[in-house]
Amino acid sequence: MLTLKPDHSELVVLSILADTPSYGYAISKAVAARSEGHFKLAPSNLYPLLTRLEKQGLVTTNWEEVKSDTADPDADGRRRKWYRLSAKGQKRLAQHIDAYHRARAILEAFVTPAAEPRA
Amino acid sequence: MTLIRRTPDPVRPSTPDPVDAWLDVLVAMLSIPKADRQRVRDELEDHLRSRIDDLLIHGLTEPQALEKAVAELGETADLARQLSHAHKPPRTRRYAMHALIIALTGTVVALGVNTMRPNAGLPTAPGNELQVANVKPERSDLPPQGVEFNDEQLSMTALVPVNQDSSFAEVLQPFAESLGLQLDIDQISLSQRGLTAVEKVRFVNQPERSLGSVLNSITHALPTNEWHKYGEQDRVVAARFGDRMFVTTRAGLDRRSMTRHVYSLASFSAFHESGERSFQDIAETLANHASPEDWEQNGGDLAVFSTLGSSLIVTAPIRIHGELQSLLDDLAAEFAKQEAQRARMAEEQAEANADAHGQIVSRIKHEYELAVSEQVGLVQKIDELSGAYARAESRLFEVNKDEQARNEMIQEMARIRGEKRALEIRLQEATARVDYLLGRMIEIEYEPLVRARDSSAARNPNVQPGAIEIRGEIARAGIYDYRLGQTLSRMLVAAGGLSDADSKVQLLRGGKVIQEWSAEEATSGPGSNATLLPGDTIAIVD
Numbered sequence: 172m173l174t175l176k177p178d179h180s181e182l183v184v185l186s187i188l189a190d191t192p193s194y195g196y197a198i199s200k201a202v203a204a205r206s207e208g209h210f211k212l213a214p215s216n217l218y219p220l221l222t223r224l225e226k227q228g229l230v231t232t233n234w235e236e237v238k239s240d241t242a243d244p245d246a247d248g249r250r251r252k253w254y255r256l257s258a259k260g261q262k263r264l265a266q267h268i269d270a271y272h273r274a275r276a277i278l279e280a281f282v283t284p285a286a287e288p289r290a
Numbered sequence: 291m292t293l294i295r296r297t298p299d300p301v302r303p304s305t306p307d308p309v310d311a312w313l314d315v316l317v318a319m320l321s322i323p324k325a326d327r328q329r330v331r332d333e334l335e336d337h338l339r340s341r342i343d344d345l346l347i348h349g350l351t352e353p354q355a356l357e358k359a360v361a362e363l364g365e366t367a368d369l370a371r372q373l374s375h376a377h378k379p380p381r382t383r384r385y386a387m388h389a390l391i392i393a394l395t396g397t398v399v400a401l402g403v404n405t406m407r408p409n410a411g412l413p414t415a416p417g418n419e420l421q422v423a424n425v426k427p428e429r430s431d432l433p434p435q436g437v438e439f440n441d442e443q444l445s446m447t448a449l450v451p452v453n454q455d456s457s458f459a460e461v462l463q464p465f466a467e468s469l470g471l472q473l474d475i476d477q478i479s480l481s482q483r484g485l486t487a488v489e490k491v492r493f494v495n496q497p498e499r500s501l502g503s504v505l506n507s508i509t510h511a512l513p514t515n516e517w518h519k520y521g522e523q524d525r526v527v528a529a530r531f532g533d534r535m536f537v538t539t540r541a542g543l544d545r546r547s548m549t550r551h552v553y554s555l556a557s558f559s560a561f562h563e564s565g566e567r568s569f570q571d572i573a574e575t576l577a578n579h580a581s582p583e584d585w586e587q588n589g590g591d592l593a594v595f596s597t598l599g600s601s602l603i604v605t606a607p608i609r610i611h612g613e614l615q616s617l618l619d620d621l622a623a624e625f626a627k628q629e630a631q632r633a634r635m636a637e638e639q640a641e642a643n644a645d646a647h648g649q650i651v652s653r654i655k656h657e658y659e660l661a662v663s664e665q666v667g668l669v670q671k672i673d674e675l676s677g678a679y680a681r682a683e684s685r686l687f688e689v690n691k692d693e694q695a696r697n698e699m700i701q702e703m704a705r706i707r708g709e710k711r712a713l714e715i716r717l718q719e720a721t722a723r724v725d726y727l728l729g730r731m732i733e734i735e736y737e738p739l740v741r742a743r744d745s746s747a748a749r750n751p752n753v754q755p756g757a758i759e760i761r762g763e764i765a766r767a768g769i770y771d772y773r774l775g776q777t778l779s780r781m782l783v784a785a786g787g788l789s790d791a792d793s794k795v796q797l798l799r800g801g802k803v804i805q806e807w808s809a810e811e812a813t814s815g816p817g818s819n820a821t822l823l824p825g826d827t828i829a830i831v832d
Contacts, residue, residue, distance in 0.1 A: 195333055196340040214337060215364040218330075219376035226376075237336070249339060250332040 180212055180220055182267040185260055188230060192255040195221060221254060229260035308356055309338050320370050322377040330373055334363075349557040351626055353633075361800045436547035436608040439528045443469070444502030457490060458508050462528075462537060465501045471535035479542025480526070485511065501528065505537075544584075544592055544607035551611055553602040557622060562600070569597045576602070580613035658727040665720040668713055675710040679703060 187193060187201045195217060202212045212220075224230045232255070238248045256264070317331050338359050345355035363369055433440055448464045459475055466473035477486070485508070499507075509526045528537050531546070538546065561567040567575075573595050577585045584592035584606070593606030604614065682703045689695035795812035797805040 194336065196337045199337075213364060214334075214362060215369045215372055218333065218337075218369075219372040222373065222376035234332075249336050251336045252329070252333045 180216060181224070182264070182271070183210065183212065184217070184220060184224065185229065185256060185264040185267065188254055188256040189261065189264055192253050194251050194253050198254070224260070225254070227259075229257055229263050230254045231257050309335065309342070312338075312360055316370055320377075321374045326377055330377075338363075349554045349622065351557070351629055353629075357800055361802070361804065364804065433530055434608075435531055436529055436543075436549070437612065438543065438609070439501065439530070441502075443528075444505070445500050447498050447500045448504075449498055458485075458504075458511070461504055462501075462535075465504070465528075466535040469535060471530065471533055474531070474534040474536045476536060476538030476542045476546070479539045479545075480537075483524070483539055540609075544609060547608040548605060549608060549611065550603065550605045553604060553614070553618065555597070555600045555602050557625060559600060569600055569602070573597045573602050576614060576617060580617050581610050584610060654727060658724065661720060661723040661727055665717065665724050668717040668720055672710055672713050672717060675706055675713065679706045679710065682706060 183202055183205075184198060187198055187205070193201065195214075198221075199212055199214065199217055202210050221230070225232055233253050235251045235253060236248045237251045313331050313335055316334065317327050320327055320330060322330070341359040341362070342352075342355045345358055346352065350358065433443070446465065446468065448461075448468070459473065462475075463473055480486070505526050505528060524540050526537065527540050527543055528535055529543050529547070530536070536543070536546065555562075555569050555572055558567070558569070558572045561572060562569055574587065577587060577593070577595060581590075581593070582588050584590040586592075586594040593604065593610050595602060595604045595606075597603070604611065606614070682699055686696065686699045686703070689699060793809050795807045795809060796803045797807075
């Protein structure tokens with residue numbers, strides 16, 4: 172299991188929100204599912220990150236009242252915070268993807284064996 | 291979706307919800323504007339409760355689910371610090387946020403409206419038109435896909451022709467219609483039993499019949515020799531598939547309702563880990579209590595299972611899935627009951643221990659106070675003797691010329707010296723006693739926290755052999771804020787450990803090491819801010 176680095180986390184979360192609006196717990200599950208369990212975004216990284224994304228205007232938020240599946244149906248609900256990618260967030264995601272492709276292209280030169288290896 | 295709550299409940303329950311208790315601790319640690327605290331709390335509450343719901347679905351008990359969900363959030367103090375940091379206003383200007391309304395995803399279940407036909411009141415019109423007399427179940431009460439109709443559906447009644455032969459398809463038709471379903475007769479299965487849908491079934495003397503009794507009559511209309519060939523288990527049944535009322539034999543229904551399902555055996559992990567039973571054994575045991583004769587492993591041809599780690603993969607008719615699920619539900623309830631009993635006994639034991647422990651503490655304290663007062667008394671006496679010796683010494687100069695007085699004085703001084711030396715030896719003993727009792731008091735105070743080196747490795751496989759284990763269970767009052775710093779050093783004294791500056795101090799939660807500090811970090815560094823939860827373990831690894 173890999174722990175995501177901060178800049179990767181931002182790409183991953185923005186990418187998930189680009190598909191569909193989501194909330195914290197669903198995002199953490201989506202990260203695990205999309206990476207087939209290879210990436211783990213711990214709550215202690217995810218929620219501060221979401222806060223920063225919100226502060227930077229990369230996502231917009233709103234609240235929904237929900238109820239637990241297992242709770243007493245008469246019990247009070249709880250509040251769920253939904254995140255949606257903003258236009259600015261889409262731009263940021265595009266920048267991340269661009270940076271990733273460039274980095275990969277550079278690394279490719281080192282990964283691919285040289286045409287004429289030294290004897 | 292009305293209710294916005296957050297009006298504080300005036301009557302707090304005596305045992306607070308552990309999630310709330312944890313959130314209280316977290317929120318207390320946040321250094322962010324008050325207005326933001328509630329929002330952070332709400333969001334993390336949603337996370338925790340969603341996670342706990344998921345874990346419960348995966349077969350964990352409620353305390354296990356809670357523990358795991360909280361453990362996944364990491365160190366409370368770290369989380370609070372990171373959240374607080376993220377809330378610091380950015381250097382750039384704040385962007386105006388506008389809330390978007392997100393369409394809620396949800397399925398609207400359209401409930402079919404069941405039209406009840408009026409009771410005709412009179413039996414058997416000459417035209418043989420069949421009418422439903424009394425429809426009890428609502429459309430929404432239909433059983434799940436592939437499951438046999440329940441007693442309520444089977445007891446719905448319709449008028450059937452008396453003393454007149456009808457094909458059983460004709461007789462069943464009104465029942466299907468009244469449930470809003472299309473009649474679907476499994477010709478193949480029934481014809482294997484020697485019955486065709488056009489076959490006449492004779493109903494005698496009872497114009498109003500229930501669906502159950504009609505199915506029974508059809509069962510009995512099967513040619514007797516055919517019937518015996520397939521055993522008495524088989525009978526004609528009705529089940530729902532989509533919007534069809536499927537009439538077949540029980541064996542036919544089993545074939546039609548084959549499904550695959552993956553069950554979690556996680557709640558049996560204890561048996562597996564103790565080496566008592568493998569997951570394969572557990573799966574076999576389960577199969578032996580849910581239609582055992584149908585499993586391939588037992589020579590049957592309907593159901594088959596495989597285990598993969600703690601997952602149980604079962605391909606079987608829905609009927610057997612139902613039996614398996616109800617068996618698993620019963621076991622889960624039983625495990626929960628046993629777990630609750632164990633917890634209750636552990637609590638009683640802990641209380642008894644605490645009482646015994648309290649008595650020992652007060653006795654040691656008493657001994658310690660006696661030793662201290664003796665020590666103080668001896669110091670005073672020695673002081674007095676020192677004074678007397680000094681006075682004798684100065685008198686010695688005064689009586690310098692008087693040989694006899696001088697000799698007496700020298701003798702007196704020798705006596706004082708001797709007495710003083712005797713008292714100094716007693717003071718040494720008393721001081722050693724005070725030191726020992728002080729050490730013992732620290733030991734006794736933390737005794738419940740300290741487990742012997744030998745047993746810790748056996749009790750907890752994650753604690754390295756030779757490690758000292760200090761358990762956080764001592765504070766039984768729910769989730770609490772435990773400053774390790776000062777007290778940890780005392781624990782270390784009590785445990786007789788940490789003689790080595792290279793020792794490591796580990797915080798274990800849910801059996802996993804989640805923090806590790808050097809001795810220095812644990813006592814005065816970042817470790818001193820750690821928050822312990824009940825069940826946490828502190829291990830000192832030499």
